[in-house]
Amino acid sequence: MQLTSKLLVAAAKVISGYTVRWKDSTPDTCQRIYFANHTSHLDALVLWAGLPNDVRQLTRPVAAKDYWEKGWLRRHVASAFNALLIDRREVKVHQSPVDLMIREMDDKYSLIIFPEGSRNAKEEMNKFKSGLYYLAKKRPDLELVPVYLDNMNRILPRGEVLPVPLLSNITIGAPIWLEHGESKQQFLSRAREAIIKLRDDEE
Amino acid sequence: MLLKILSPFVFGFLEQTRDFILPFDEPTAWLIAAVMVLLIIGSFIGKLLERSSEERFNSAIVRSFNQRIRSWWLMCAILIAGLVIGKTGTVVLFGLIAFWALREFITMTPTRRGDHRALFWVLVVFTPLQFVLVGIHDDHQLFKVILPLLAALFVPTRIALANDEKRYLERSAKILIGILICVYALSFAPALLYLDIKTFVDGSEELWNDNNNKEKGLLFFFVLITQLNDVLQFGWGKLIGRNVIADRINTSRTLEGVIGAAASSALLGALFSWVTPFAFWQAAVIAVVISICGFAGGITMSAIKRDRGVKDFGTLIQGHAGILDRIDSLCFAAPVFYFVIEIFFT
Numbered sequence: 093m094q095l096t097s098k099l100l101v102a103a104a105k106v107i108s109g110y111t112v113r114w115k116d117s118t119p120d121t122c123q124r125i126y127f128a129n130h131t132s133h134l135d136a137l138v139l140w141a142g143l144p145n146d147v148r149q150l151t152r153p154v155a156a157k158d159y160w161e162k163g164w165l166r167r168h169v170a171s172a173f174n175a176l177l178i179d180r181r182e183v184k185v186h187q188s189p190v191d192l193m194i195r196e197m198d199d200k201y202s203l204i205i206f207p208e209g210s211r212n213a214k215e216e217m218n219k220f221k222s223g224l225y226y227l228a229k230k231r232p233d234l235e236l237v238p239v240y241l242d243n244m245n246r247i248l249p250r251g252e253v254l255p256v257p258l259l260s261n262i263t264i265g266a267p268i269w270l271e272h273g274e275s276k277q278q279f280l281s282r283a284r285e286a287i288i289k290l291r292d293d294e295e
Numbered sequence: 296m297l298l299k300i301l302s303p304f305v306f307g308f309l310e311q312t313r314d315f316i317l318p319f320d321e322p323t324a325w326l327i328a329a330v331m332v333l334l335i336i337g338s339f340i341g342k343l344l345e346r347s348s349e350e351r352f353n354s355a356i357v358r359s360f361n362q363r364i365r366s367w368w369l370m371c372a373i374l375i376a377g378l379v380i381g382k383t384g385t386v387v388l389f390g391l392i393a394f395w396a397l398r399e400f401i402t403m404t405p406t407r408r409g410d411h412r413a414l415f416w417v418l419v420v421f422t423p424l425q426f427v428l429v430g431i432h433d434d435h436q437l438f439k440v441i442l443p444l445l446a447a448l449f450v451p452t453r454i455a456l457a458n459d460e461k462r463y464l465e466r467s468a469k470i471l472i473g474i475l476i477c478v479y480a481l482s483f484a485p486a487l488l489y490l491d492i493k494t495f496v497d498g499s500e501e502l503w504n505d506n507n508n509k510e511k512g513l514l515f516f517f518v519l520i521t522q523l524n525d526v527l528q529f530g531w532g533k534l535i536g537r538n539v540i541a542d543r544i545n546t547s548r549t550l551e552g553v554i555g556a557a558a559s560s561a562l563l564g565a566l567f568s569w570v571t572p573f574a575f576w577q578a579a580v581i582a583v584v585i586s587i588c589g590f591a592g593g594i595t596m597s598a599i600k601r602d603r604g605v606k607d608f609g610t611l612i613q614g615h616a617g618i619l620d621r622i623d624s625l626c627f628a629a630p631v632f633y634f635v636i637e638i639f640f641t
Contacts, residue, residue: 249408254415254419258402
């Protein structure tokens, strides 16, 4: 398993040629939620691979169960990068994704999530789903770290199987928290703005 | 006494391992050694400048000097490693460099969703294919024709099949330029190793590189002249440059810089002619040709960068200096140098 994850990191580096930029934040093993824009199946893998080794060991990407449980290879890959698989179709009351995430995080793991829900083919980011808000509300101690993934939609866009090995950028910004008295909509749009700001600063 | 007994063994050992230690012929080894010494001196000067940069020198220039020295070390190490491994190793290394350069190029130029499949073919299939063709030296004509044809015929077809007519011509042109400059043109550099070069000695023809690794020296000579020429152009331009050639493309390329660099490259070419099959004057003329091609490469890449609004390919991806910035002159000079040799020396 250790070998597979090493290979995954190498493969992610070769395919996406990523450079990581920590902007107003530093790598830390404290519990965090990394939330990023979502345009490609490679997003979770690349962001996970881009973290420093010790942080990566404690970080689990949240991924769609329907995609990652299909076939032996995907299952193997998902368990190698310690993915937390969420069932997008059957959301039960006592088994809501947010509860599951909080349970699985324990007091040790950080998560990578994509609040847009599914991959986005447009220029602009979709509206955020509310999961991020509930995570922030139930665990106010977590650092919510915005991440902008650049160029991933060109490397493996929606609907393609074979990646084109271009170069990409991972920009990791300063953490945000749920402010006192902030409404769900306000918070979610502020989180979305945080990613957009990282993108604009880059250009 | 002991020395007397040991010395035949030592000499015998040296004689035996000579081929193993020196995969180059002697002149090339000396040239490489000289370059290494210069690089060590350069690094040392760079360190000194860094320390005293606060007051006396422009720190941006010092930084770019140090960066250049570093990338030369890397280039030198890569080139020597490749040459030590052998011809195939060199071809593979140049293939990797071309792949990375094309990657930088495509990353910088915007493409549309419809180009994805064409880009896959270009980066993952055609680029390695070209260098495989260079390495297969049974039929040494194939690598000169296959890639331009694929680029001109296959790429536009594949983009058309993607059913997206927006800026079609522009998109095809971008990929075409990328593959021709970064891959096709560069592949002529390692192809030099497979030429059977002939020289005239006392009126009779003689094979110059007859299993003696001399062609490695020729490749090293070529890379050395292009790299030095880059610096000379910049240096002469800074010193006496008045007439900027194309101020909207690049303000540091001046007529004086180009002429000064061509003249001093000619001197350097003549100076290093002992690793080549050329006579003094031939080496000088060829160095001038390389110098002008290098200028063409630099100004073309500047134009592309200006069009895209980036300063250099290095700023695109933080933390590494863009490969394309370093090899642009190499790409343009390689095919010309190759054909000069093929026409006049084989």
